[in-house]
Amino acid sequence: MATLRDQNVGIPAEREAGTPGFLVDVISAPIFRNTPAWWWIGFTASAGLLGVFLFAVVNILIRGVGLWGIQIPAIWGVGIVNFIFWIGIGHAGTFISAVLLLMRQHWRSTFSRFAEGATLIALVCAGLFPLLHLGRPQYAYWLFPYPNILELNPNWRSALAWDAVAVSVYGLVSLFFWYIDLLPDLAAMRDKAENRWVKTFYAILSTGWRGDSSHWERLHNAAYMFAAIATPLVISVHSIVGLDFAIALTPGWHHTIFPPYFVAGAVFSGFAAVIIIAAGLRRAFSWQEVITIDHMENAAKFVLITGLMVAYGYGIEWFAAWYLDHEMEWILTIQRAFGQPYAFFYWAMIFFNVGAIQALWFKRVRRNIPLLVTICVGVLIGMWLERYVIVTVSLGYAYLPAAHEYFSPTIWDWLTIFGPFGLFLTLLFLFIRILPSIPMYEAELLASEEH
Amino acid sequence: MVDAAQTKSRPLFGVMAEFEDGESLLEAAEKTREAGYTRIQAYSPYRVEGLAKVLGQDGNILPWFVLAALIVGGVLAYYMQYVTDVVVYPINIGGRPDEAWQAFSIIVFEAAILFAGLTILGFMFLRSNLPLPYHPAFNAPNFEQASQTRFFICIEVTDPQFDLDETTSFLQSLDSLSVNEVES
């Protein structure tokens, strides 16, 4: 196994593995060494995709959401599907930072920084869509309360108003949490940097952190308080997204299972995304010693557990459709699984989200990174399809048979599907280049405790 | 950037001792407290368990602030929704009651969390007197290692017991790697 030292990336010769400062060197090495070629290639490719996405966004803003394949009654399409998908991706980070912190899972610290970074980036991606999908995005601010001459305010009964508030709060609280956790590392970066401007850059971001014991104490307390409030928050956000559907009358949406099932689904897809990113970082930065195979396995277990919760949700949909004793609900459920042209999406979703993950019962699979990553990519596809099925099929298969329409995507839908990956990866590439992807202070602390 | 001439003319901030690891720092802190010093500051690259307690910095009033923020945020959010939907411009929305506390509760929850989050952030920065780009501790030699490998303890001149020579030698007696005077 190639280690960082083999790659001669500037770790001081006197540092040995296990000595204090070693992990700081290892984790910060990618930032201070010269930009590798793969980064440029990846960044350029992502930025190119981002460019395409921006082209689509500008077009949609100028010409209208009618460019998408949405219609009456399938009035929501890829825009909302992507919103839920990206919010879901953005759930693992805060979940890892908060819930696992409260549960004193020490292995979580390895994941927390980049997972939370990915969360924030995914939130940026997700946050675009509620805006972009509006018929009149210029009036999006009407979703927030402010004093106005219309004497009008958002409708507090609408799940979309809740969404707007919940996603904003989630983004803000996640950012705060992430930032205070970054302070010591930013200080370390400031101290490690050699270039004056780089030093100043990190110095400003670190706000003068100097490792004072009282600050450490406050940081510790604040982190726990953040974890305490972020835990219900993270559950509430996707619950509210689930409520968007659950409070609606639409067959296929009108289920009380939606909030918990959406949360499980979000964590499920979020962990899958985290595993993919972790595997990438391990390989790119040769961080096998930092992100160990045990860490990967733990995350894989989470994928399995949440995947089973999602599978339970699928089962409950059938149960509820039967138990509701509502003819249209039952017909819809049957149609979704067996009717054309919906069945393909449904069974692909079942294959990825329920079938494929069963391999994770085996330790060998969980510890086999390529296989694990493949399953996780499948989970992402499956979870995207799940949202696609929920949104377009339920809407298109309206109450009145005369109103049925099939959603069929246009080129703009495809650009909207793939474009956000450009944004996500561009920001992710910048993130791993600028900030330490793993909390260095926590890694050092853990290392010192081991000794 | 620091001007060398300026720094030279500055008064003394304290005496700083450098340590190898957290245990030494904790031990040194305990001894310093026993020696009767009160204006002590300790610096470390990560949180040293128990250090704050030794230095008397372990009181945690943050939860009370957070609780207050949760209540204030929630009440304000309910009040806002009540005023806009019931008092100012009640509008029949889907035949639901004007005061829809069931629906209002969600914004109440989110607002409470937002207020709490802002409180934690504000508390963290304000109580720690951050941002503070300039601090005398940074003047200590090798202090850049405080964020990576080394641990420091500093006795300030403002300490009633402070005496440059005595304090320096006291710190030197604490298994420290080095002891330096720090200008403010």
Place this chain on the structure above:
Amino acid sequence: MVIKMSQLFNPSVNTFARISILAGGLATAFVLAIVFGWQYSPYTASTGPSGVAIEQPVRFSHQLHSDQLNIECRYCHENAEYSAYGGIPSTHTCMSCHSQIATYSELLEPVRTSYATGEPVVWNRVHDLAEHVYFNHSAHVTNGFACETCHGRVDQMPIVWQVESLSMSWCLECHWAPEEYIRPIEHVYTFGYEYPENQTEVGLELIEEYNIHNLDRLDNCNICHY
């Protein structure tokens, strides 16, 4: 240059940092205040600037006609009672007097030209409601809501300007409390009407009398928007 020293800034930066944070906060607050304040200003929505007299092709003085000559609003704006539009008097209406009075006045030249050629006088709009607002004059003036309430003391204006903001919140002031503004129907065209001290009581009686039932309805959206 390799900097090993960890002290990057000099002490004044601390003050600078605080001031800049404070200034940033204040600037944000200021911008928000401007933005929120702006919408309440006379310059928003589609309504014209209030308080600015608008030049007209004919220097018609409401002050002269209404106050000094005591001609009632209805004489020229007769449609206000029957129609959504208050209406601009036709040239014919002007000439019904001015064929006798001030027949050679230079000021009236455009009116005479219009009368002769059949081409209307083109007036500049003073009160311009947004296109999505449907306002009906007849519904108001026949139920005791006076010209003066919205148009101000036109009888004191040599050249007319807009007095009220015509914003939604301004409309709602009255739609939420019509009893505060209603007057006896005979005073609808009166200027300088003084409301009695017990206006609320009187107002409620008038509302009863004029059959303005179901006041809750008055703030329904499609009273004005459809």
Place this chain on the structure above:
Amino acid sequence: MPSMSETENPNNGAHPPSDESSSKTWRNIDEIAAREDFEDFLKENYPREHVIMRRSGLDRRSFLKIMGASLTLSGFALQGCAPSPTDERIIPYVRVPEEVIPGRPLYFASTMVLGGYGTGVVIETHEGRPHRLEGNADHPASLGGSNAIIQANVLELYNPDRAVEVRNAGNLSSFDEFVSAMQGAMAVSGDGTGVHLLTETITSPTVASQIEALQEAMPNATWHQYEPVSRDNIVAGAELAFGEVVNSVYDFSQASVILSLDGDFLSSMDGSLHYARDYAANRKVFLDGEEPEISRLYAVESAPSLTGAAADHRIKVKASEVELFARALAAELGIETDFSMDEAPWDSQTLTAIAEDLTANAGESLVVTGAWQSPAVHALVHAINAELGNVGTTVTYTEPVEVNPVNQTEDLRTLTDAMSAGEVGALFIFGGNPAFTAPNDIEFASALANVPFSVHLSYYNDETSELCTWQIPQKHFIETWGDARAFDGTASLMQPPIGPLLDTTRSEIDMLALMTGDDRSSFDIVQAYWEANYDGDDFDGFWRRALHNGVIEETAFEPMEPTLVADLAGAVGSYEAPQAEGLEVIFQPDPYIYDGRFAQNSWLQELPKPFNKLTWDTAMLVNPVTARELRLDTGNLAELSYGGEIVQMPVWVLPEQPEGSVTVYLGYGKEGGADVDAGFAFNAYAIRPSGNMWFGQGVEVSSARRSYTLANTQIELNFESYEEHPPVETASLSFFLENLDFAGYDGDTDKTLLPDYNADYAGYQWGMTIDLSACIGCNACMVACQSENNSPSVGKTEVERGREMHWIRVDRYYDADDDSTKFQPVPCMHCEQAPCEQVCPVQATVHSEEGLNQMVYNRCVGTRYCSGNCPYSVRRFNFLDYVDDTPILDELRNPNVSVRSRGVMEKCTYCVQRINSARIDANVENRRINDGEVMPACATACPTQAIVFGDIAESTTQVSQLKAQPHNYGLLAETGVRPRTTYLARLTNPNENLHASAEAESEEA
């Protein structure tokens, strides 16, 4: 948009627009057009209008006339400077015309003519701009109802595609040049030899008198009539039966058993609005203590029609077999007729049961047939009605409505032969488009080349105008003085509420006056005709009443009693069994495009055809069994080969179509349809021979091995209905009387955990009922709504995506069990517990105190959540910018309804603008709104009055009483949304003998 006023001088009924008054308005335009910097100025300030002018090839003056009103309003014409939003100009009248109060609509009665027959309409104008047509309640052919074509006709007036210029051989010319050219051509033969006049069907007494005058002046001038949707068979049938041409008028209010032999009296027959009203009145069930009785309708039909869909028993046969049925029925009733039948194409008991039923109700029964059935069927139907004693009760005969009922196909052939022979020196074609619509064996188009002087007075620059030497733009009826007779002979006037939009346009009367050297205005001519034919002493009063009421007094024809010919059997001859080979092809006028004349009307193009909900295109209807044999499916392109001619047609597989025959619709293959845009021409005229104008045997249909995209608005046309609560609740009357509460959800729909919102609503509470027994699926409501509420047409590609913008749609359900077709109009239900309102994040859709589900466009941000949560899918969204910003179309828009911008949700408002204006009127007059005073556009347009609207808080209103009926049910009431719009279940009256036998058969199977 509300505009304060406008410069154009709208005239009122008593004072016709004289040339002086209109020229005054336009003089100013001449001045502007003469400006040298005109084009630069236009380009700079009105770029869009500039492009339009360049593209339209109009000269400045004509351009300004078309755009005139809108540009004038925006200050252009008078100020010569660009208006800015902050500096809006307002223009008062110089002299206010009597009656005009700016901001209040004026109504004028007039007459719309289609196929020669008049229907009374009321034109609603705002500040002089006509913006809507409604049926005239006083006119027998309307009774206040209207159909899609009438509703959409106002768009024709402003249609940017209409012909605008006098053209000579394709080049711009002027009317003066035309006049001198015409005088030259007419002078060639003083006695009219070689002068031929080709008109559409004429019922107008004034036009008749003018033609008479023309023929007096030029005895050898010949008058021809041709329309592709002719009444040749009706005329021939009457001649067979009675030896003279008579006009049949039916009284469906007296008929308790009706048999339609391809007689679509509900939508395409002359007088169908009247008939539909009478028929529906007999089908509505209202329980008031007495035993309800409803009529029974049997339909033996070929091409699916609305009458067939409404029938209690629909017997699908080939068009050629209808005659067989008629003969068999006649025989059953004891009328001698010659036919042989090996195996009846219908179920054996059907005929007997129908015959028994008819006989049992003799004198109260009625048999009707349609224009496309053979003369023999018409003759037999006359005989059957006589046999049943229906003459004088349900059928009356009058003299013919047409001035000169001829066989129009033969008339056209005569003319074409004369043209080919070079005998025609001057041909005047008034209206119609014979070059396009002539049967394929009458080579009218090529014969036109032989005519040295040909004039086409036409509304569009169409196939015929291209071939004529002169083209004169035709006036719209809204711009025209004239008259016409209705199906019962009632004459009524056309009066124009506005002067012509273009001074190049002429009407038929103008042209005939020109030809006869009559220099009176058309107004004078019409008035003079009626004055001459008035024998009272108060002509002014008579005239004023005629204009005001829209009906000329005592002009309905008196009933006459023609006698059947003695040898009817001989007259109708023997039945010729159709050749068994190949399929049968049925030609039908398109339900909305008619014979092709409305192809440029986007409202009608986008109106879903009743059966397949197809828009913008036509399709050949094929029965599923036949389609399987032909290996064709919906959306395939098929090749029809008939009589040596081949035409391509897209296929639509429809269960209502009889086996072994295909139906093709006339009117496509013209500019305006989507087929032409895609490079096709689905022109059924290409295979329509003069010998088989309506149906024929031996058509070969094969796949063209291509597909063609058809945009329809309802994908699930043949949905197997939900079992528990089908959307259209249907039952036979007898079942209903035993199970009064069969319809709808019987659970507690008011169950809720929340307290009611302000349960003591005060004031009006608006509600609606739609009687599904009365709805015939004609779609008039859809166009009425579109016209009233400024709904845009979105075009084929958008419809294909499912983005049509009709606020009310008519769903169609096909029930395979009893082969029935059901229609259900679905507007917004204005639910008390509206799910849409709850989910809108910005309070853009909320409830009013009067129970309306309000949609506030200017507050909408376009999340579309409301639509996703609407169980009825009745909300419409402006996905793209759908507003057609052609300036002239601004004139058409209802100033009392906002035009919606992109990104905004919209939906049925119960026509809140009408409610508001009625409320204000009532308020000004200090009274309550009366029942029936407020009617949404759909209700006013409905020919059968199936839609009833009113205050449901008042128990005496019609709508409240209907809502109290046991068969009143809420669609999807089980969702708990408590819809304000409710339905009255569809109640049928099947013949129990037939019903039982059908059931027995299906059990056997």
